[in-house]
Amino acid sequence: MARKVGEQTVYFDNKITIAEVSSAVGPMEGNGPLGKDFDLVFEDDCLGESTFEKGECMMLRKCVENLLRKGKFTQSDIDLIIGGDLLNQIITTTFAAENFDMMYWGVYSACSSFSEALQIASTAIEAGVVKRAVACSSSHFSTAERQYRNPLELGSQSKATAQRTATASGAVVLQAGGSGPVITGMTIGKIIDFDRKDAADMGTAMAPAAAHTILTHFKDTNTSFADYDMVYTGDLAKVGLGILSDMLKMHGYDPSGRLNDCGHMLFDCVKQHADCGGSGAGCSSSVFCGHIFPKLKNKELGRILFVPTGALLSTVSSYQKNSIPCIAHAVVIENKKDKK
Amino acid sequence: MDDKAKLRESFEKAAAKNAPKPPYFKHGFAAFTVGGGICVFAQFLINTFQSFGMTYSEASATETIVVIFITGLLTALGLFDRIGRVAGAGTFVPITGFANSIVSSAIEFKAEGWIFGLGGNMFKVAGPVLVYGITSSWVVGIVYYLYLLVA
Numbered sequence: 001m002a003r004k005v006g007e008q009t010v011y012f013d014n015k016i017t018i019a020e021v022s023s024a025v026g027p028m029e030g031n032g033p034l035g036k037d038f039d040l041v042f043e044d045d046c047l048g049e050s051t052f053e054k055g056e057c058m059m060l061r062k063c064v065e066n067l068l069r070k071g072k073f074t075q076s077d078i079d080l081i082i083g084g085d086l087l088n089q090i091i092t093t094t095f096a097a098e099n100f101d102m103m104y105w106g107v108y109s110a111c112s113s114f115s116e117a118l119q120i121a122s123t124a125i126e127a128g129v130v131k132r133a134v135a136c137s138s139s140h141f142s143t144a145e146r147q148y149r150n151p152l153e154l155g156s157q158s159k160a161t162a163q164r165t166a167t168a169s170g171a172v173v174l175q176a177g178g179s180g181p182v183i184t185g186m187t188i189g190k191i192i193d194f195d196r197k198d199a200a201d202m203g204t205a206m207a208p209a210a211a212h213t214i215l216t217h218f219k220d221t222n223t224s225f226a227d228y229d230m231v232y233t234g235d236l237a238k239v240g241l242g243i244l245s246d247m248l249k250m251h252g253y254d255p256s257g258r259l260n261d262c263g264h265m266l267f268d269c270v271k272q273h274a275d276c277g278g279s280g281a282g283c284s285s286s287v288f289c290g291h292i293f294p295k296l297k298n299k300e301l302g303r304i305l306f307v308p309t310g311a312l313l314s315t316v317s318s319y320q321k322n323s324i325p326c327i328a329h330a331v332v333i334e335n336k337k338d339k340k
Numbered sequence: 341m342d343d344k345a346k347l348r349e350s351f352e353k354a355a356a357k358n359a360p361k362p363p364y365f366k367h368g369f370a371a372f373t374v375g376g377g378i379c380v381f382a383q384f385l386i387n388t389f390q391s392f393g394m395t396y397s398e399a400s401a402t403e404t405i406v407v408i409f410i411t412g413l414l415t416a417l418g419l420f421d422r423i424g425r426v427a428g429a430g431t432f433v434p435i436t437g438f439a440n441s442i443v444s445s446a447i448e449f450k451a452e453g454w455i456f457g458l459g460g461n462m463f464k465v466a467g468p469v470l471v472y473g474i475t476s477s478w479v480v481g482i483v484y485y486l487y488l489l490v491a
Contacts, residue, residue: 051451146448150465151441151444151445151448152421152444152448153415153416153418153443153444153447154424154465155422155436155437156424156425156428156432157428157429160362160363161359192347194348194351204355207351207355208348208351211347211350211351239358239360242354242357243351243354243355243358244354246350246354246357247347247350247351250350250353250354251350276360
């Protein structure tokens with residue numbers, strides 16, 4: 001059975017293995033610094049569909065289909081598909097999951113939906129509820145822009161703190177046993193809200209949530225940066241990553257060389273006009289599946305803490321001048337030769 | 341983490357240190373040159389139309405139509421948002437910004453159909469400008485009328 005340690009951390013006893021991964025991205029992500037790492041790069045960000053929403057749904061569907069093909073799984077091998085996205089009523093995930101004959105759990109945790117899906121799927125596998133599950137998440141620049149911000153063709157200037165929603169999907173197969181990197185533990189986040197209200201500055205709003213989860217994890221498990229090859233956050237981007245790094249230093253942890261952010265890695269911000277970097281539910285999942293997982297698999301990384309962050313706001317809460325509640329969920333992923 | 345106050349204190353310090361400074365001068369310069377350029381171009385149109393024998397008000401109305409048309413075309417071609425990203429207020433404040441806001445909304449919401457999509461949302465961005473523009477001109481009109489009565 002899972003063991004709770006400290007305030008918010010849980011260790012799994014079962015060997016919850018990441019058996020296979022798949023990533024799919026749009027044209028700009030494909031042209032970015034990590035472009036070569038992704039499985040599928042679509043030149044048309046509508047994927048031939050009539051609307052951006054249908055295009056995003058197709059991107060996630062193709063990502064999951066690619067996942068099953070890569071891992072040589074049939075649909076009947078998978079018990080459950082769990083995932084989330086940024087659109088109202090998580091239509092992307094639901095309409096994509098409709099195509100698969102699997103049990104379905106939709107989750108919403110904004111840009112940390114992927115880690116929430118990983119945590120719930122791992123818990124379900126640990127409890128013996130399911131044997132094998134697909135965890136996924138997705139986001140799309142144009143659908144997010146439409147829902148949260150302005151019409152795409154509106155000629156407005158972005159703020160110095162703005163981030164670009166990634167057009168990206170990522171999906172993994174989790175199973176009990178087998179070979180591959182293992183999810184050994186998790187730290188479930190708490191909502192942190194330090195009264196930031198600027199929806200165009202989510203890196204700043206989310207940084208303390210990441211700091212809270214990382215510091216709690218270190219305290220709960222009596223570890224520090226020295227115990228991890230890397231700590232990856234989800235989409236803090238340039239500004240948020242700087243804040244997180246400074247905060248951790250103030251609390252006595254030196255992250256130098258062992259902390260990076262998926263949104264910060266995804267784009268060449270200056271050349272690609274990507275503001276401060278990437279964001280979105282698909283940002284962390286695609287970068288994990290495309291860039292981080294292969295390094296775990298070939299043991300270049302032995303142990304990582306993966307901490308996607310989410311800004312849990314809506315357009316309604318923003319217009320009603322609420323501050324932005326933020327969260328960060330962490331999972332520990334290991335691939336050591338000397339695993340017990 | 342029991343000490344949330346300490347976390348908050350470190351956050352406020354780090355946030356202040358890492359806050360990027362908006363490039364005010366660059367934005368101001370771009371807005372001034374592009375906005376000014378649009379005005380010079382519009383004046384050129386008015387003068388040209390007047391030289392064809394139009395009155396000033398006819399020439400001014402025709403110039404507005406031409407500028408709105410060009411904006412609509414550039415918006416539909418997907419070029420205007422790139423210009424606006426650099427020019428900022430330079431393209432947003434003149435009538436180009438108004439035209440762009442209506443055309444971009446119309447393009448955007450066509451996916452949800454002609455009635456509830458395009459029809460219902462075309463003035464999503466421009467609507468507030470119309471509501472408060474017309475209301476404030478009405479208020480100014482009344483004040484002016486009262487001033488004339490007194491004077």
